[in-house]
Amino acid sequence: MSHTRTVVLVLVGFFVFWEVAVWATSAPSFILPAPSAVALEIASDPVWYARHAAYTVGACLLGFFFALVLGVLAAIGIVYSRVLESTLYTLLVSLNSIPKIALAPLFIIWMGTNLSSKVAISMLIALFSIVIDTVLGLRSVDPDVLDMTKSMRARPLQVLWKIRFPSALPAMFAGMKVAISLALVGAIAGEFVASQVGLGYVILTAQGMFQIPRVFAAIVLLGILGTILFYLVGIAERILVPWHVSQRGGNVGAVHGA
Amino acid sequence: MVQAEITARSISGTAGLAHVGISALDKDYRSPKGVVVNALRQIDLTIGRGEFVSVVGPSGCGKSTLLKCIAGIADVTGGRIDVDGKPVVEPPEGMAIVFQRDILLDWRNVIDNIMLPIEFHRLPRGPALARARDLLALIGLAGYESRQPWELSGGQRQRVAICRALIQDPALLLMDEPFGALDALTRDELNLELQRLWLQTRKTVLFITHSISEAVFLSDRVVVMAANPGRIVETIAIDLPRPRTLDARETPVFGRSTSRIRRLFEGMGFLKDSR
Numbered sequence: 189m190s191h192t193r194t195v196v197l198v199l200v201g202f203f204v205f206w207e208v209a210v211w212a213t214s215a216p217s218f219i220l221p222a223p224s225a226v227a228l229e230i231a232s233d234p235v236w237y238a239r240h241a242a243y244t245v246g247a248c249l250l251g252f253f254f255a256l257v258l259g260v261l262a263a264i265g266i267v268y269s270r271v272l273e274s275t276l277y278t279l280l281v282s283l284n285s286i287p288k289i290a291l292a293p294l295f296i297i298w299m300g301t302n303l304s305s306k307v308a309i310s311m312l313i314a315l316f317s318i319v320i321d322t323v324l325g326l327r328s329v330d331p332d333v334l335d336m337t338k339s340m341r342a343r344p345l346q347v348l349w350k351i352r353f354p355s356a357l358p359a360m361f362a363g364m365k366v367a368i369s370l371a372l373v374g375a376i377a378g379e380f381v382a383s384q385v386g387l388g389y390v391i392l393t394a395q396g397m398f399q400i401p402r403v404f405a406a407i408v409l410l411g412i413l414g415t416i417l418f419y420l421v422g423i424a425e426r427i428l429v430p431w432h433v434s435q436r437g438g439n440v441g442a443v444h445g446a
Numbered sequence: 447m448v449q450a451e452i453t454a455r456s457i458s459g460t461a462g463l464a465h466v467g468i469s470a471l472d473k474d475y476r477s478p479k480g481v482v483v484n485a486l487r488q489i490d491l492t493i494g495r496g497e498f499v500s501v502v503g504p505s506g507c508g509k510s511t512l513l514k515c516i517a518g519i520a521d522v523t524g525g526r527i528d529v530d531g532k533p534v535v536e537p538p539e540g541m542a543i544v545f546q547r548d549i550l551l552d553w554r555n556v557i558d559n560i561m562l563p564i565e566f567h568r569l570p571r572g573p574a575l576a577r578a579r580d581l582l583a584l585i586g587l588a589g590y591e592s593r594q595p596w597e598l599s600g601g602q603r604q605r606v607a608i609c610r611a612l613i614q615d616p617a618l619l620l621m622d623e624p625f626g627a628l629d630a631l632t633r634d635e636l637n638l639e640l641q642r643l644w645l646q647t648r649k650t651v652l653f654i655t656h657s658i659s660e661a662v663f664l665s666d667r668v669v670v671m672a673a674n675p676g677r678i679v680e681t682i683a684i685d686l687p688r689p690r691t692l693d694a695r696e697t698p699v700f701g702r703s704t705s706r707i708r709r710l711f712e713g714m715g716f717l718k719d720s721r
């Protein structure tokens with residue numbers, strides 16, 4: 189995979205540039221610590237960092253999972269029911285433009301400072317893109333294909349499962365790639381508002397005590413975790429949607445070159 | 447004189463054994479803005495059991511619409527359609543369609559595309575699978591079972607679509623310009639294969655095409671349609687012995703039939719030599 193190699197090269201280049209820039213400008217570590225300093229910080233107590241990272245990732249994955257289940261169910265309802273379309277879908281589309289992070293403090297009040305409030309915020313933020321893209325996908329079935337299934341006297345559930353769902357998968361994965369990143373944002377937002385654990389909590393407390401290397405360590409870990417989560421969705425896509433044009437190997441041709 | 451004979455025969459046609467009966471069929475499309483298109487106006491047509499009937503006509507004259515009405519996937523505005531003596535209110539049993547586009551499902555390989563109607567009807571998979579393999583072999587695609595649709599040529603895709611229709615073993619086969627997108631050579635080949643299949647199975651076939659010579663080559667009768675409103679202008683019986691070879695297209699009977707249809711088109715303002 190030459191694409192993966194490009195990504196790795198760019199990232200390595202970025203960290204080298206960062207390291208050199210810090211040495212060259214001799215920036216103090218409370219303004220901008222060098223990557224090597226950040227790495228040393230993480231290495232100083234990896235178990236402690238792992239515990240906080242696991243909490244954040246757990247909240248993110250649970251939020252994403254609930255958003256996926258609820259979102260797909262809601263999308264199926266919206267596609268099959270006029271009433272749900274004109275109520276729920278209209279509501280979701282108009283609420284989508286408000287910044288949902290602003291609701292994070294409310295969830296803490298409603299649900300307390302434990303894990304469930306972070307999961308709820310994470311789910312809420314991730315939900316919209318999953319619903320909207322799944323509706324789009326379920327609807328974008330070729331009308332000729334629907335005529336064909338009708339001529340074969342297929343039942344509505346068969347059409348949903350054997351036709352609409354597979355043809356919606358590429359759009360659903362587009363939504364899930366956005367949703368997984370947003371779910372992480374939601375988990376951190378919840379931790380920023382009130383938490384005793386998690387990378388968001390680490391950033392907040394370290395910042396309060398001017399432990400800038402620790403802030404950067406948490407940010408770098410979040411970056412790495414976000415990238416891994418995004419790639420996991422991509423791998424699932426490659427396994428489940430190998431037939432889509434964007435996933436086919438072979439003679440796809442140069443997109444950027446020539 | 448010969449032409450008068452041809453049309454006279456077509457009227458007496460195939461009474462008594464009707465598989466599809468259409469009388470005074472009207473079909474309007476209404477756009478959201480309220481504009482009404484008379485896609486079909488006062489269509490009367492009877493198709494006998496085991497008969498091969500083609501429909502030719504200019505683009506937009508309502509050929510696909512007629513097929514969709516018979517298939518029960520489009521509502522009619524007026525008149526009635528019977529298949530097997532029963533009025534069509536939903537897609538009738540024992541009917542299959544080969545569409546203008548092959549519409550194979552990209553997430554299924556060749557054999558699973560063919561098996562789709564079997565899965566819908568919840569029929570046992572084993573015997574159907576064997577039949578699907580036989581059909582593929584019959585149509586010249588043995589060994590292609592697990593290919594993906596995007597790995598096939600246009601002609602191969604259309605063959606798979608034909609297998610998908612045939613696996614349902616339909617008594618009534620509706621084909622909407624199935625070979626429209628193919629080159630002349632592949633088209634000739636598939637015409638021969640279709641004739642062979644039809645001679646073996648004697649299904650009732652309604653075959654839509656743009657090609658006059660394809661219609662004459664394949665059919666017992668050719669229905670000629672005109673547009674605005676979509677209507678039947680003439681039905682012509684093709685009196686050529688079967689099996690027909692490609693050379694049959696050089697015979698006088700073939701030539702008379704095609705030129706008769708061409709003159710009907712000229713009467714509608716098509717195919718005129720404008721130089």
Ligand SMILES: Nc1ncnc2c1ncn2[C@@H]1O[C@H](COP(=O)(O)OP(=O)(O)OP(=O)(O)O)[C@@H](O)[C@H]1O
Pocket residue numbers: 475476477483485503504505506507508509510511512676
């Ligand atoms: N869904 C639709 N809504 C509105 N008008 C339609 C619709 N489908 C077809 N029409 C109109 O009805 C008329 C007949 O269309 P139809 O598709 O049956 O033509 P056709 O004879 O099959 O043409 P072609 O040979 O190009 O496939 C055309 O004027 C077309 O614009």
Ligand SMILES: [Mg+2]
Pocket residue numbers: 509510511546622
């Ligand atoms: Mg058509």
